[in-house]
Amino acid sequence: MKTYINPNSEEWSELAKRKTVPTADLNETVKVIFNDIQKNGDKSVSKYTSIFDGVTIADFKVSNEEIQNANKLVSEDLKNAIQTAADNITKFHYSQKEIPTKIETTAGVFCWRENRAIDTIGIYIPGGTAPLFSTVLMLAIPAKIAGCKNIILCSPPDKNGQINPAILSAAKLTGVTEIFKIGGIQAIAALTFGTETIPKVSKIFGPGNQYVTAAKQYAQQLGIAIDLPAGPSELLVIADATCDADFVASDLLSQAEHGEDSQVILVTNSEEIVSKVVLAIETQKTVLPRKSTVEKALQNSRALVFKDIQTAIEFSNFYAPEHLILAIKDAENKIDLIQNAGSVFIGNYSCESAGDYASGTNHTLPTNGYAKSYSGVSLDSFVKKITFQKLTSQGIQNLGPAIEIMAAAEQLDAHKNAVSIRLKKLQNG
Amino acid sequence: MKTYINPNSEEWSELAKRKTVPTADLNETVKVIFNDIQKNGDKSVSKYTSIFDGVTIADFKVSNEEIQNANKLVSEDLKNAIQTAADNITKFHYSQKEIPTKIETTAGVFCWRENRAIDTIGIYIPGGTAPLFSTVLMLAIPAKIAGCKNIILCSPPDKNGQINPAILSAAKLTGVTEIFKIGGIQAIAALTFGTETIPKVSKIFGPGNQYVTAAKQYAQQLGIAIDLPAGPSELLVIADATCDADFVASDLLSQAEHGEDSQVILVTNSEEIVSKVVLAIETQKTVLPRKSTVEKALQNSRALVFKDIQTAIEFSNFYAPEHLILAIKDAENKIDLIQNAGSVFIGNYSCESAGDYASGTNHTLPTNGYAKSYSGVSLDSFVKKITFQKLTSQGIQNLGPAIEIMAAAEQLDAHKNAVSIRLKKLQNG
Numbered sequence A, B: 001m002k003t004y005i006n007p008n009s010e011e012w013s014e015l016a017k018r019k020t021v022p023t024a025d026l027n028e029t030v031k032v033i034f035n036d037i038q039k040n041g042d043k044s045v046s047k048y049t050s051i052f053d054g055v056t057i058a059d060f061k062v063s064n065e066e067i068q069n070a071n072k073l074v075s076e077d078l079k080n081a082i083q084t085a086a087d088n089i090t091k092f093h094y095s096q097k098e099i100p101t102k103i104e105t106t107a108g109v110f111c112w113r114e115n116r117a118i119d120t121i122g123i124y125i126p127g128g129t130a131p132l133f134s135t136v137l138m139l140a141i142p143a144k145i146a147g148c149k150n151i152i153l154c155s156p157p158d159k160n161g162q163i164n165p166a167i168l169s170a171a172k173l174t175g176v177t178e179i180f181k182i183g184g185i186q187a188i189a190a191l192t193f194g195t196e197t198i199p200k201v202s203k204i205f206g207p208g209n210q211y212v213t214a215a216k217q218y219a220q221q222l223g224i225a226i227d228l229p230a231g232p233s234e235l236l237v238i239a240d241a242t243c244d245a246d247f248v249a250s251d252l253l254s255q256a257e258h259g260e261d262s263q264v265i266l267v268t269n270s271e272e273i274v275s276k277v278v279l280a281i282e283t284q285k286t287v288l289p290r291k292s293t294v295e296k297a298l299q300n301s302r303a304l305v306f307k308d309i310q311t312a313i314e315f316s317n318f319y320a321p322e323h324l325i326l327a328i329k330d331a332e333n334k335i336d337l338i339q340n341a342g343s344v345f346i347g348n349y350s351c352e353s354a355g356d357y358a359s360g361t362n363h364t365l366p367t368n369g370y371a372k373s374y375s376g377v378s379l380d381s382f383v384k385k386i387t388f389q390k391l392t393s394q395g396i397q398n399l400g401p402a403i404e405i406m407a408a409a410e411q412l413d414a415h416k417n418a419v420s421i422r423l424k425k426l427q428n429g
Helices: A009-015 A024-040 A042-052 A064-073 A076-094 A133-146 A165-174 A184-193 A210-221 A245-256 A271-285 A291-299 A309-319 A331-337 A352-357 A393-409 A413-428 B009-015 B024-040 B042-053 B064-073 B076-094 B133-146 B165-174 B184-193 B210-221 B245-256 B271-285 B291-299 B309-319 B331-337 B352-357 B393-409 B413-428
Strands: A002-005 A103-106 A109-117 A120-124 A150-154 A178-180 A203-205 A234-239 A263-268 A302-305 A323-327 A343-346 A383-391 B002-005 B103-106 B109-117 B120-124 B150-154 B178-180 B203-205 B234-239 B263-268 B302-305 B323-327 B343-346 B383-391
Touching: A002 A271, A009 A309, A024 A042, A024 A184, A024 A210, A042 A184, A064 A165, A076 A133, A076 A165, A076 B103, A076 B109, A076 B393, A103 A393, A103 B076, A109 A133, A109 A393, A109 B076, A120 A133, A120 A184, A133 A150, A133 A165, A133 B393, A150 A184, A184 A203, A184 A210, A210 B210, A234 A245, A234 A309, A245 A263, A245 A271, A245 A291, A245 A323, A245 A352, A245 B413, A263 A271, A263 A291, A263 A309, A271 A291, A271 A302, A271 B413, A309 A331, A323 A331, A323 A352, A331 A343, A343 A352, A352 B383, A352 B393, A352 B413, A383 A393, A383 B352, A393 A413, A393 B076, A393 B133, A393 B352, A413 B245, A413 B271, A413 B352, B002 B271, B009 B309, B024 B042, B024 B184, B024 B210, B042 B184, B064 B165, B076 B133, B076 B165, B103 B393, B109 B133, B109 B393, B120 B133, B120 B184, B133 B150, B133 B165, B150 B184, B184 B203, B184 B210, B234 B245, B234 B309, B245 B263, B245 B271, B245 B291, B245 B323, B245 B352, B263 B271, B263 B291, B263 B309, B271 B291, B271 B302, B309 B331, B323 B331, B323 B352, B331 B343, B343 B352, B383 B393, B393 B413
Parallel strands: A002 A302, A120 A150, A120 A203, A150 A178, A234 A263, A234 A323, A263 A302, A323 A343, A343 B383, A383 B343, B002 B302, B120 B150, B120 B203, B150 B178, B234 B263, B234 B323, B263 B302, B323 B343
Antiparallel strands: A103 A109, A109 A383, B103 B109, B109 B383
C-alpha cells in the first residue's frame, strides 16, 4: 500500500486514477455475435453456448422441477439468512415508493408525475465458482416491488449444464419469471433482440466480465437501457483516531478480494493510522483463501494522509468512490459534506459487507468515478416517471397567451395555432 | 395520412416503426474531433468553429456585457411570457424534491437516501433561425433547483459570432453560470474533456442535430452521463367522438412542424373522426410558414382505427409515444391504463404546446419507443441519490450472523471476516 503524505491538489487527478481495463478490442466480437443471434435466434445461442461454456444445452429454460430440486440443495441456514436479507432489501426499496403530488401551476393547469413499471427487464448473473445469489436479491426484489411483469434472469451454465442452486433458490424466492441457462455476450444479445424462447427486454441489469460489459454497452447503443456503466469495484475509507484499525483493515481486504482490479483507498489524518492498518492487513490476509487476488488488488491501493479530515472528505468527493466508509469521530454529522459516493457507511460498525448483503441498501452502485453523475440501482431504476397534465378551459385561457408569444418567438406557428384555435372557440362558445 | 382499419396485432410492430436515421457513419468524424480537442483544447475548438460555423471567434465566452445587451433586445411581452413559463416550471420541478426517509430495517440498522446535485453540467442549445430558449428553461431551471454549482451552456454562434438574444436572456434569468459560443461535435467534445476556457462537465443535456447526437453518444461511452438517447419528436393522439377534430388537427400539425422526420399518429375508434381530422389538417396547414416541413412529416404519419378505445390504448402502450394526447371521454379515469409514454395530455384543452412551453412539465422526453424504459428529464436528472447506512453495535450483532452465512456461501471470506472481527470484539468487550 503506497502512502502519500499531504499530496497537493495538482496530484489528486493522478491519485484518483483507476486502473483502466481496455475493452475496445471486443467490439468486433460483440457485433458479430449480436448480428448472428438477431438473425438466427436460439440456434446461434446454442452455438455460442457450446463454444464459450463448453456445454450443449437442449433447453435453455430452467424448469420448475430444476428449481424445486435446487431449492432442496440449499441449506436451511443459508435460506434463513437470504430471507433476512430479502426482508431488509424489501423494506428499504419499498420505502422508495412515491405518492404522486398533483400541483396547480396556474389556475386550471394541473401537473403531476406517476410511476409505471418497466414491463420486461433482464437480469444477468455471472457464473463461476462463487454463486452471486445476493445480486439476484438486489435486482429482482426492487423489480417485483416496482411491478415489472416479466423478470428474465440469464446466467451461464456450468460444465454440467446447471446453474448454481443458491441462484435458482434466490430467483424462486424473489419471483423471477423465467430463468435461462445462457451467459456472456450471447445472453445480452438474446435479451436485446429476443429469440424463439428468450423474451426481448427493455432494460438489462447486472454485473459481468469484460465480455458482458462490452455487450451491455453495445445493447445500450441499440436502444436497450442498462443499469449502470461498469467498472471494477472500489472502496474508500476515511479514518481518524476514533477508528479501529482492525476493522478498517478487514473492510479494505473485503474489497480487495473482489478481483485483482479492485481498488482500495485509505484516507486519514494520521500516519500512525496507516501503519496500524497496514500491520492489521498483513495479519488478517494470511488466512484468506483469496490471498493472491487480495495481494494483487493491494498493489493498486493507496494510503493518503491529509492535514485534516475536511481535506480527506474533499479528496473523497474528488475521487467519487463506489463505497465510502466514514470511520471518523461524529461521522453522522459530517455527511452533509459528502457530495459524490455510491453508498456511505457510517461509523465503526457499518462494514461494507452489510450493504453488500443484508442491511437493505442496494449493492449495484456506480464505480470508476461515475458517482459524480450516476445513482446506484434503486426502485427508480425499474420504473419510468410519466408526467401528466390537464388544462381546464380556464387553464388554457390563463396560460394560452404566454404560450402563443413563446411559440411565435421560436417560429413554431403550428404550436401557436394549437393554442389560438382553442382560445378562439372558447371566445366564440 | 395513411389510414389502417383494425390492424391486427401482428401488424403492430410495423405500424409502430419509426423512420430510422442512420448515424453510424459519423462515428469516425466524431472520434477525430474528440481526439483533436482532447489534445489541443481551445485551439482546436477555434479551428472547428471556423470550419463548421464559418466564423472566427476570439473569445468563446459570452461576456456579461453581451448578456445585458441581449436582454435589452428581447421584448417585454416575451420576457413576461418567459417569466410565466419559468414560474410554472419552477413550481413543478420544485415539487419533485424529496425528503429523506430514514428507516430501521433491522433493530440497530438504519438506511436512507439523500440527494446531491451533480456539481457541473453542460446544456447544449442548438442554433439555427429558431432560438430554442424554451429548452434553456427546461434544463437550467431544474439544474438550479437541484443545486448544480456550474451550469455551462454551449450554443453555436451565427455568422456574426452571436447567440440569439432570447437564449442569452433566458440563460441569465435561469442562472446559467457560463455561456460559450460553440456548437456541434466540438462543443460536446469540449464539455467532455474540458479545455483552457471550457469546464469539463459530468453530464450533458440538450437536443441537437445528428452530429450532436453522435457526439453525445460517444461522450457517453467515455463515461459522461447524458440526459436521454435521441430520436425525432413524435405525438400520438387517442381520440373518440368527444374530441374536437380542429383541436386534434392543430396538435398533429404542431408536432409535424418540428421536422421532416417528426412522426404523428392518430388512433381512434371511428373512421369518421379520421376524415374530419384529415380535412381539418388540410384547412389549417395552408397558412403555416413551415408547410413544406409539415407535409413531409405527414408522409410518415398514420391514422389507425380500432374497434374500441381500450385497444387504442393498448396500441399506444405498444408504440410508447413521447407525447400522448387523450382526447377521449372520461380521459382522466383512463390514465391507469397508460403504461408507456413520455408525457400525457388529458382532455381537449391540454394541447402539447402547453407542455412544450409553459405548463410546468419538462419537454425533454423519451422518443423512439424509449418511453418503455426511460423517463423524461426531471429534477432527478440533476441529482445522484446516495444511500447511507449506520449500524449500531446492536445492529451488527443482530444482522452479522446472516451476513457471515451469505458471504461464506459466495466464497467471499474477507467479507465474512469484516463482520466476524467486529462481532468478536463486541463479545470480548
